Amino acid sequence: MKITREEVEHVARLSRLALEETEIDTLTGQMDQLLDYVEKLNDLDTEGSVPTAHAVPMENAFRADEIKPSIGLERALQNAPQSEESCFVVPKIIE
Amino acid sequence: MHSRYEVVIGLEVHVQLTTKTKIFCGCSTAFGQHPNSQTCPVCLGLPGALPVLNQQVVEYAIRAGLATNCQIAPRSIFARKNYFYPDLPKGYQISQFELPITEHGWLDIDQEAGEKKRIGITRIHMEEDAGKLLHGGNSGSRVDLNRACTPLLEVVSEPDMRSADEAIEYLKQLHQIVVYLGICDGNLEEGSFRCDANVSLRPFGQAELGTRAELKNINSFRFIKQAIEYEVERQAELLDDGGKVVQETRLFDADTGVSRSMRSKEEAHDYRYFPDPDLVPLVVDEAWIARVRAELPEMPLVKRQRYVEQFELPDYDAGVLSAERGVAEYFEALVDLHAQPKICSNWVMGEVMRALNDNESTIVDCPVSPELLAGLLKRIDDNTISNKIAKTVFDEIWQTGKSADQVIEEKGLKQVSDSGAIEALLNEIIAANMGQFEELKAGKDKLTGFFVGQVMKLSKGKANPGMVNQLIQKKLSE
Helix, strand or coil: CCCCHHHHHHHHHHCCCCCCHHHHHHHHHHHHHHHHHHHHHHHCCCCCCCCCCCCCCCCCCEECCCCCCCCCHHHHHCCCCCEECCEEEECCCCC | CCCCEEEEEEEEEEEECCCCECCCCCCECCCCCCCCCCCCHHHHCCCCCCCCEEHHHHHHHHHHHHHCCCEECCEECCEEEECCCCCCCCCEEEECCCCCCEEEEEEEEECHHHCEEEEEEEEEEEEECCCEEECCCCCCEEEECCCCCCEEEEEEECCCECCHHHHHHHHHHHHHHHHHCCCCCCCCCCCCEEEEEEEEEEECCCCCCCCCEEEEEECCHHHHHHHHHHHHHHHHHHHHCCCCCCCEEEEEECCCCEEEEEEEHHHHCCCCCEECCCCCCEECCHHHHHHHHHHCCCCHHHHHHHHHHHCCCCHHHHHHHHHCHHHHHHHHHHHHHCCCHHHHHHHHHHHHHHHHHHCCCCHHHCCCCHHHHHHHHHHHHCCCCCHHHHHHHHHHHHHHCCCHHHHHHHHCCCCECCHHHHHHHHHHHHHHCHHHHHHHHCCCCCHHHHHHHHHHHHCCCCECHHHHHHHHHHHHHC
């Protein structure tokens, strides 16, 4: 096994996913297969190859430092489940 | 301070850049605007929106790297730092992890007895800021995303500092550098320069580092010092009692001078960084680096050295004049017009700074330009006015923006260097103070000052004091 049930639970918690017990079993199996598959790369000699950071062979996409109009308060908030005094409202953060 | 333990401090500083727009979108970065008015699909983290890198941010990062003796990476990439918090709409922060833009630098800080100590800079990387959480609403916490996606440089030091004082020296120097470079406004209160301190203790002689606590987001040099000192005491007591330091984030409360635990770091550190597929790699070639290097301003420490060597100023003057870029530029412009560096230095450090303080103004807004001040210094130099009158003239120039010559003319402040006129005043004073004059004649030299003072007073400060002195000596020898 490349991945344990505990690791799957841990990753699910980090991703804020509430998984059923049976889903955890299924996912553990599937993720194990994925890791198995990716492990094939270890058969290759990658010594001296630069790790690929991007699928497209391109670099330096820039924009100039020029202000573009923002979309405006109303449109920014229009999809918010809750808003108040120009702000998004989220469940109270307790520190 | 506990001497059993060695204090180890590493600092992470977030430098907010003064670009006009955010790092990945064209929204304005202006401070203090109406909540959420400076937002767009990119900085709101709406699905499908794509970030595009602001070239000016790269330019500023290269500047910062070169000014802190870092190596600029020919190729760097952006990464996603994944965590959930309501001020981070995408659920990840775009930052740099592997392959940051610049690494392996250092700064030399001053220590007592004029010693220098080298503090390593691990890396400087580019990233976006999060939004702002406002607490205290009835229904929940409020989120303002104007600050989301504002460009930051995170400057990470090596754990090379051994006291709160060293940490402050390092911070002050870094602050001076980023302000000099024109890449940060340096405003600590508005959060343009924020510091996290990693503090740990270890017994002297132990090579391995102790467990560290991270002090978050402290926004003044004074509080940083207090927070570090408090943390050192806290950990020392804990260790003395046979306890263990827990790796955690602590929040310092400046009002009570006490810090409290915010969250345990163990889970929070699981950020699952990976290269952001929305952004292509960044390639910086030698020509770009060379151009930025050529355009770097002279840095404060170099300036300070030059002022001592070229202008023969005392190190103290050189330090004060070079501390702020605006002041240094003012001073240099003044010396160009009036080639007497020490006199220029005295005036800038004296009258100019006093007036700026009194008027809560800054050098950039100083109404007495180097040209106007040079005009005034010329009139002291050619004895048209005394130093004392010059201060009055300076205040008048400050108020009216008129030239020194205009003020002197209008107010009739021209120094009296006509020996006949001064002698007449002196005779008047001697006649009124015959007793003292006899004492002076008898050898009580201290009284010379009294007579000079009286003549100056009678002339309303306009008599040439050197000439008054000469005339007194002449009278005595008669």
